[in-house]
Amino acid sequence: MFRNNYDGDSVTFSPTGRLFQVEYALEAIKQGSVTVGLRSHKYAVLVALKRNADELSSYQKKIIKCDTHMGLSLAGLAPDARVLSNYLRQQCNYSSLVFDRKLSVEKAGSLLSDKAQQNTQSYGGRPYGVGLLVIGYDNSGSHLLEFQPSGNVLELYGSSIGARSQGAKTYLERVLDDFLEIDNVEELIKVGVEALKQSLKDEDLTTQNLSIAFVGHDKSFTQLDGDAVSPYL
Amino acid sequence: MNHDPFAWGRPDDATYGRYNEKIAYASNQPTTNTTQPIVTGTSVLAMKYKGGVVIAADNLASYGSLLRFNGIERLIKVGQNTVVGVSGDVSDMQHIERLLEEIETDNNYDNTYSESFEQLQPSYVFKYLSAVMYSRRSKMNPLWNAIIVAGVENGAPFMRYVNLLGVTYTSPTLATGFGAHLANPLMRRVVDREEDVANTTREAAVETIKNCMKVLYYRDARSAKSYSLAVIDCETGVSLEHGIEVDNMVWGFAKDIKGYGTQKV
Amino acid sequence: MTSIGTGYDLSNSVFSPDGRNFQVEYAVKAVENGATSVGIKCDDGVVFAVEKIISSKLLVPKRNVKIQTIDRHIGCVYSGLIPDGRYLVNRGREEASNFKKLYTKPIPVSALADRISQYVQAYTLYNSVRPFGISAIIGGIDEDGSHLYMVEPSGTCWGYKGAATGKGRQAAKAELEKLFDRSTDGLSVKDAIKEAARVIYIAHEDNKEKDFELEISWCSATETNGLHKFVPENLLEEAIEYAKEQLEGYEEGDSDDEAASSDEEPATGDADGDVAME
Numbered sequence: 001m002f003r004n005n006y007d008g009d010s011v012t013f014s015p016t017g018r019l020f021q022v023e024y025a026l027e028a029i030k031q032g033s034v035t036v037g038l039r040s041h042k043y044a045v046l047v048a049l050k051r052n053a054d055e056l057s058s059y060q061k062k063i064i065k066c067d068t069h070m071g072l073s074l075a076g077l078a079p080d081a082r083v084l085s086n087y088l089r090q091q092c093n094y095s096s097l098v099f100d101r102k103l104s105v106e107k108a109g110s111l112l113s114d115k116a117q118q119n120t121q122s123y124g125g126r127p128y129g130v131g132l133l134v135i136g137y138d139n140s141g142s143h144l145l146e147f148q149p150s151g152n153v154l155e156l157y158g159s160s161i162g163a164r165s166q167g168a169k170t171y172l173e174r175v176l177d178d179f180l181e182i183d184n185v186e187e188l189i190k191v192g193v194e195a196l197k198q199s200l201k202d203e204d205l206t207t208q209n210l211s212i213a214f215v216g217h218d219k220s221f222t223q224l225d226g227d228a229v230s231p232y233l
Numbered sequence: 234m235n236h237d238p239f240a241w242g243r244p245d246d247a248t249y250g251r252y253n254e255k256i257a258y259a260s261n262q263p264t265t266n267t268t269q270p271i272v273t274g275t276s277v278l279a280m281k282y283k284g285g286v287v288i289a290a291d292n293l294a295s296y297g298s299l300l301r302f303n304g305i306e307r308l309i310k311v312g313q314n315t316v317v318g319v320s321g322d323v324s325d326m327q328h329i330e331r332l333l334e335e336i337e338t339d340n341n342y343d344n345t346y347s348e349s350f351e352q353l354q355p356s357y358v359f360k361y362l363s364a365v366m367y368s369r370r371s372k373m374n375p376l377w378n379a380i381i382v383a384g385v386e387n388g389a390p391f392m393r394y395v396n397l398l399g400v401t402y403t404s405p406t407l408a409t410g411f412g413a414h415l416a417n418p419l420m421r422r423v424v425d426r427e428e429d430v431a432n433t434t435r436e437a438a439v440e441t442i443k444n445c446m447k448v449l450y451y452r453d454a455r456s457a458k459s460y461s462l463a464v465i466d467c468e469t470g471v472s473l474e475h476g477i478e479v480d481n482m483v484w485g486f487a488k489d490i491k492g493y494g495t496q497k498v
Numbered sequence: 499m500t501s502i503g504t505g506y507d508l509s510n511s512v513f514s515p516d517g518r519n520f521q522v523e524y525a526v527k528a529v530e531n532g533a534t535s536v537g538i539k540c541d542d543g544v545v546f547a548v549e550k551i552i553s554s555k556l557l558v559p560k561r562n563v564k565i566q567t568i569d570r571h572i573g574c575v576y577s578g579l580i581p582d583g584r585y586l587v588n589r590g591r592e593e594a595s596n597f598k599k600l601y602t603k604p605i606p607v608s609a610l611a612d613r614i615s616q617y618v619q620a621y622t623l624y625n626s627v628r629p630f631g632i633s634a635i636i637g638g639i640d641e642d643g644s645h646l647y648m649v650e651p652s653g654t655c656w657g658y659k660g661a662a663t664g665k666g667r668q669a670a671k672a673e674l675e676k677l678f679d680r681s682t683d684g685l686s687v688k689d690a691i692k693e694a695a696r697v698i699y700i701a702h703e704d705n706k707e708k709d710f711e712l713e714i715s716w717c718s719a720t721e722t723n724g725l726h727k728f729v730p731e732n733l734l735e736e737a738i739e740y741a742k743e744q745l746e747g748y749e750e751g752d753s754d755d756e757a758a759s760s761d762e763e764p765a766t767g768d769a770d771g772d773v774a775m776e
Contacts, residue, residue, distance in 0.1 A: 011626065012510070013527070017524050017531055017631065019579075117584065121627055122627050152580060
């Protein structure tokens with residue numbers, strides 16, 4: 001039977017120059033529940049579908065605040081996301097303590113990228129098994145980044161990661177020109193929720209499983225859960 | 234008691250813990266770092282006006298009372314709208330110069346807005362310097378300086394002081410060293426409170442600073458005739474002029490001063 | 499590659515019986531699948547250009563910058579695993595900073611290229627790491643003028659007048675050779691910007707179905723005061739226009755040149771692999 005010899009660790013290239021361990025880590029993102037991020041010129045929004053292990057358990061947190069102007073949502077291994085978000089929190093603190101300066105979203109992306117890369121070039125570890133959508137509002141306006149375990153970080157107008165995220169992505173591409181111009185945060189959230197719906201299978205959105213966060217020119221990072229999300233259902 | 238024949242009669246390690254050898258070998262002198270500056274620069278002056286800041290410092294580095302080095306630049310431009318003026322130890326100032334160059338280089342890395350939204354602002358530079366000064370004093374190893382950071386930020390003048398103790402403060406006029414005694418009262422005739430800034434023109438501020446530099450040259454024995462003056466303006470940015478000379482001095486009174494030096498009274 | 503699968507290609511730092519280091523060769527494959535980068539050296543400076551494949555229309559144009567700066571006077575562009583390149587550039591920045599602390603002057607380009615290549619070479623020596631999946635073009639200005647180098651995954655470092663790497667390197671190299679044959683009395687950085695754009699456009703021909711964005715930077719004594727900077731918007735537009743114009747002529751004219759690049763390996767890796775690459 002065919003057996004792939006080149007996928008045992010992250011220090012072995014395949015004959016075609018691929019790193020299978022890193023590619024498998026990208027697969028781990030698809031095991032996680034879906035999350036959507038998008039931004040207009042004034043606001044950035046995250047919308048996420050929370051999962052629970054069984055009827056009696058609570059729902060897994062999907063959105064993590066990093067600073068008053070920045071936060072992220074995750075798809076994949078939540079513990080890995082906690083490591084990365086703690087790192088971002090530290091860096092945000094360092095920036096305000098030493099420079100009295102908000103960490104720019106671009107810099108945050110570079111820091112995440114550089115941290116993840118380390119796990120792909122040395123033996124004994126594994127790449128991070130989580131994808132992140134980072135939103136923030138800094139001196140240059142609102143931003144959305146997509147982070148991958150390979151260390152690739154992209155800046156996008158809208159994105160979606162996690163199970164069946166393609167549906168949301170296709171929807172966002174279709175309405176791209178409209179949501180870029182939205183200057184009302186509630187409207188932007190509605191677009192995000194609508195995109196999220198394109199990625200649902202048989203679940204319904206409820207106050208229990210929907211998580212929303214936003215940040216913008218006149219709003220610091222704010223997270224909505226439970227009853228607060230009911231207007232968007 | 235310890236019964237080891239080589240340590241007989243000494244307190245038992247098991248009961249009293251191991252003897253700390255460092256105590257026996259300790260030096261008679263306490264550990265010291267910098268306890269005084271060596272080569273020094275004198276006062277830095279700065280004042281706000283409507284739409285900007287003027288800052289000045291002379292070009293002399295003294296070795297005690299010896300006027301040792303000429304042509305020393307003590308105003309450091311950082312980024313596009315900040316000037317840092319440094320008085321005190323000159324070698325520490327040169328260290329600070331390298332730190333500032335490093336943060337400026339780092340700010341250009343992976344920063345697409347390095348020349349617009351994300352350029353270095355005077356408040357960032359000041360926070361950084363005050364963090365450095367405070368951390369060094371907390372290590373009992375201070376950088377022996379008094380620093381004024383001047384610039385413009387969000388269309389308004391910025392000016393703040395920090396010294397070797399990590400103390401920081403601001404005011405519409407600032408001066409370090411001898412200038413704090415001699416120049417501040419003169420500058421405050423023009424800008425006494427924050428409200429006066431709006432009524433002060435660039436020309437008036439430059440004139441005031443120039444006058445203060447002259448007074449300091451008359452009365453501060455560690456000052457020099459040649460100085461640098463920078464104006465940081467909201468509209469026109471930084472203009473840094475080197476080698477300006479104190480002019481229109483009047484020395485006629487000097488012949489009447491008696492009782493000092495070698496002349497007969 | 500007859501020894502593939504015989505076990506000598508599974509670990510870094512291992513020689514095969516015929517004296518090859520397969521993991522390094524595989525790292526080169528990662529480079530060969532990456533987007534095309536070029537560097538051109540002129541008398542008064544250097545120019546870098548890179549092709550950025552647009553994998554989604556949701557990407558923000560002009561962002562996701564690829565070319566990086568080391569110290570203030572050196573630029574770097576690379577093809578292959580982009581995060582590896584970022585790591586190498588970070589190392590280069592440390593070297594530049596250490597050099598300046600010790601010698602109180604900016605690091606010469608040759609010294610930096612040398613240090614970086616030694617670092618890359620060290621990653622071929624141990625089985626606890628993998629080689630860098632990039633070829634990096636490094637260039638800039640120092641007190642002896644302009645310099646351009648390319649560092650490969652093996653740690654090899656050569657100086658170049660024109661360097662190209664990535665998927666379209668063969669077409670790009672052919673164009674660069676012709677360019678230097680033509681410009682016997684020197685090339686100005688302003689012209690080199692246009693030519694770099696043209697080379698990237700030609701190299702992209704084999705990958706036509708994918709859209710791309712062009713990124714160009716320069717470092718010149720006359721134009722940028724010796725600093726490495728991105729070219730101004732108007733010059734970039736001008737260069738792209740020139741490249742497109744020239745491309746039309748190229749398509750009609752010498753079609754035999756395209757045969758040169760047809761012996762390239764077919765692209766490997768699925769869509770996901772592609773993303774990881776770019």
